[in-house]
Amino acid sequence: MEQVLHFLGENVTMIYLLVFASFLGMEIISKVPTVLHTPLMSGANAISGVVIIGAIVLIRQADPGDFLVMGLGSLGIVLASINVVGGYAVTDRMLDMFKKKKK
Amino acid sequence: MNTIILNYIYLVSIILFIVGLKRLGSPDTARKGNLIAASGMGLAILITIVYPMENASNNYTWIILSVIVGAAIGMTVAKKVKMTAMPEMVSLFNGLGGASTMLISIVEFYNYPSGADPLNGQMLTTVFALFIGSISFTGSFIAYGKLQGFLRDSLVLPAPQVVNSIMLLLNIGVGAYLLMQPELDFNLVVILLALSLIYGVTFVTPIGGGDMPVVISLLNSFTGIGAALAGLIYDNEVMIFGGILVGASGTILTVLMCQAMNRSLINVIIGGFSSSGGGTSGSGREEVVKEANHNDTSIMLKYSQKVIIVPGYGLAVAQAQHTCHELEKRLESEGVDVKYAIHPVAGRMPGHMNVLLAEADVPYPKLLELEDANNEFPTTDVVLVVGANDVVNPAAKEDSSSPIYGMPILDVELAKNVVVLKRSMNPGYAGIQNPLFFGDKTKMLFGDAKSSIQKLIEEVGNA
Numbered sequence: 269m270e271q272v273l274h275f276l277g278e279n280v281t282m283i284y285l286l287v288f289a290s291f292l293g294m295e296i297i298s299k300v301p302t303v304l305h306t307p308l309m310s311g312a313n314a315i316s317g318v319v320i321i322g323a324i325v326l327i328r329q330a331d332p333g334d335f336l337v338m339g340l341g342s343l344g345i346v347l348a349s350i351n352v353v354g355g356y357a358v359t360d361r362m363l364d365m366f367k368k369k370k371k
Numbered sequence: 372m373n374t375i376i377l378n379y380i381y382l383v384s385i386i387l388f389i390v391g392l393k394r395l396g397s398p399d400t401a402r403k404g405n406l407i408a409a410s411g412m413g414l415a416i417l418i419t420i421v422y423p424m425e426n427a428s429n430n431y432t433w434i435i436l437s438v439i440v441g442a443a444i445g446m447t448v449a450k451k452v453k454m455t456a457m458p459e460m461v462s463l464f465n466g467l468g469g470a471s472t473m474l475i476s477i478v479e480f481y482n483y484p485s486g487a488d489p490l491n492g493q494m495l496t497t498v499f500a501l502f503i504g505s506i507s508f509t510g511s512f513i514a515y516g517k518l519q520g521f522l523r524d525s526l527v528l529p530a531p532q533v534v535n536s537i538m539l540l541l542n543i544g545v546g547a548y549l550l551m552q553p554e555l556d557f558n559l560v561v562i563l564l565a566l567s568l569i570y571g572v573t574f575v576t577p578i579g580g581g582d583m584p585v586v587i588s589l590l591n592s593f594t595g596i597g598a599a600l601a602g603l604i605y606d607n608e609v610m611i612f613g614g615i616l617v618g619a620s621g622t623i624l625t626v627l628m629c630q631a632m633n634r635s636l637i638n639v640i641i642g643g644f645s646s647s648g649g650g651t652s653g654s655g656r657e658e659v660v661k662e663a664n665h666n667d668t669s670i671m672l673k674y675s676q677k678v679i680i681v682p683g684y685g686l687a688v689a690q691a692q693h694t695c696h697e698l699e700k701r702l703e704s705e706g707v708d709v710k711y712a713i714h715p716v717a718g719r720m721p722g723h724m725n726v727l728l729a730e731a732d733v734p735y736p737k738l739l740e741l742e743d744a745n746n747e748f749p750t751t752d753v754v755l756v757v758g759a760n761d762v763v764n765p766a767a768k769e770d771s772s773s774p775i776y777g778m779p780i781l782d783v784e785l786a787k788n789v790v791v792l793k794r795s796m797n798p799g800y801a802g803i804q805n806p807l808f809f810g811d812k813t814k815m816l817f818g819d820a821k822s823s824i825q826k827l828i829e830e831v832g833n834a
Binding site: 294316341 | 388389391392393395396397398401402404405406408409412415416419420424426427428429430433434436437438440441442444445446448449450452454457458460461464465467468470471472474475477478479481482488490491492493495584587588591594595597598599601602603604605607609610611612613614615616617618619620621622623624627628631713715720721722723725726729730738740
């Protein structure tokens with residue numbers, strides 16, 4: 269318990285920022301036409317692929333001889349980059365259609 | 372020095388995410404917004420790969436290769452997928468993001484020095500990241516299966532609420548027990564992993580297919596939170612803030628989608644259409660169906676002043692959006708005013724119909740939103756319902772025992788005539804009977820939406 273309290277104490281600023289970021293995230297989205305819900309969800313989904321950063325850091329620090337870590341970490345990169353690249357590409361395809369018809 | 376540069380570049384990435392998301396919220400700027408967010412991501416990935424790191428073995432071959440493989444797969448799938456299958460694609464991508472969070476957490480447990488006390492902030496965060504990543508992974512795949520149709524709604528769990536409550540308690544219990552041990556027991560990690568994966572399945576399985584968009588949006592915000600938790604483990608700002616942004620915006624989006632259906636999130640998760648079954652109509656209408664033929668319908672259309680088309684999931688399934696646009700042009704050339712009424716949750720996902728019709732080059736001003744459409748129905752001669760069902764079901768207004776009671780609907784019965792294009796009398800996705808089909812003004816035109824519309828176009832030409 270003490271350790272957890274210590275962690276909370278050490279990271280007060282971070283926790284403040286998290287709370288503000290949550291409000292920011294909610295504010296950004298609050299007024300969006302239904303038409304854009306699907307592309308927006310898809311775009312946000314692509315951003316959630318940032319977890320790829322963690323997988324990259326993990327592999328950069330990993331011992332190349334440790335095949336379990338290398339295997340799982342690389343798989344993590346592959347999956348997250350499918351999420352990122354596929355997510356942005358799909359969103360772009362959806363939005364491309366909106367643009368064409370406007371003209 | 373290096374970390375200072377790194378952190379400021381991350382800050383730029385975060386700003387790009389925020390600006391990108393903001394622009395995604397408006398039709399004019401949406402596409403640019405997506406590109407801005409993508410460039411933020413590209414920047415973050417690039418700097419993470421190249422910045423000098425102390426005691427790093429780097430393993431660049433592995434990283435570059437993995438990124439290339441993932442990007443190639445993602446790009447190919449994204450290009451190949453049909454517009455109609457977009458919702459399930461998003462779900463699939465989301466599941467992979469969750470899986471990545473899960474894998475990272477597993478490795479973090481594996482790397483934790485043996486003999487050290489696991490009760491600390493880092494391990495607590497890792498427990499949460501593993502839990503949320505795993506739920507998002509299996510949950511998204513179940514949602515994918517449901518939308519693809521190979522997982523039926525009839526696949527029900529006995530007493531889903533009880534099962535899910537037990538699963539949640541078990542997960543919390545095992546997670547807490549794991550942290551209380553004097554040293555990290557990897558067996559407990561495996562048990563927690565298995566329980567979380569199963570919980571993802573039991574969480575989504577009882578929810579009806581019609582509610583999948585809401586679930587996908589919810590799981591999307593889970594993946595965001597998972598990424599943020601993984602960011603806490605690595606003390607990595609771009610992961611934390613990118614993750615939180617998605618977590619928060621995903622939650623709001625989920626709530627907005629629920630509002631569009633006039634239901635609460637709790638109701639979607641706990642209630643579900645499936646448990647309430649097929650409530651029969653209490654409106655006392657005579658259950659007689661009047662069948663229409665193509666010839667009559669086409670003449671009726673041709674000599675109308677105003678026609679409104681109500682598309683639904685059937686249009687997507689039949690890939691009839693182009694044919695629909697042709698019919699619209701044909702009728703316009705006869706001097707008929709043709710518009711489309713788009714229900715917020717028509718299809719499998721909000722905006723689904725807009726995307727499809729946009730693909731067929733239907734002009735933007737022709738698409739009416741729910742309220743505008745309901746104002747126009749009284750002056751409309753013919754409403755053509757193409758493969759929509761629940762969104763035009765008057766039971767939502769009339770029958771308080773109906774599972775969709777209270778959902779705003781397109782009030783097509785205000786129009787002079789209603790023609791419903793439908794394959795059969797099978798009830799819609801929510802599994803509820805639709806009294807509209809037995810209404811006085813309603814005629815049914817059975818058959819595949821695309822070939823029916825094709826015939827209508829020909830007949831309009833002949834008539």
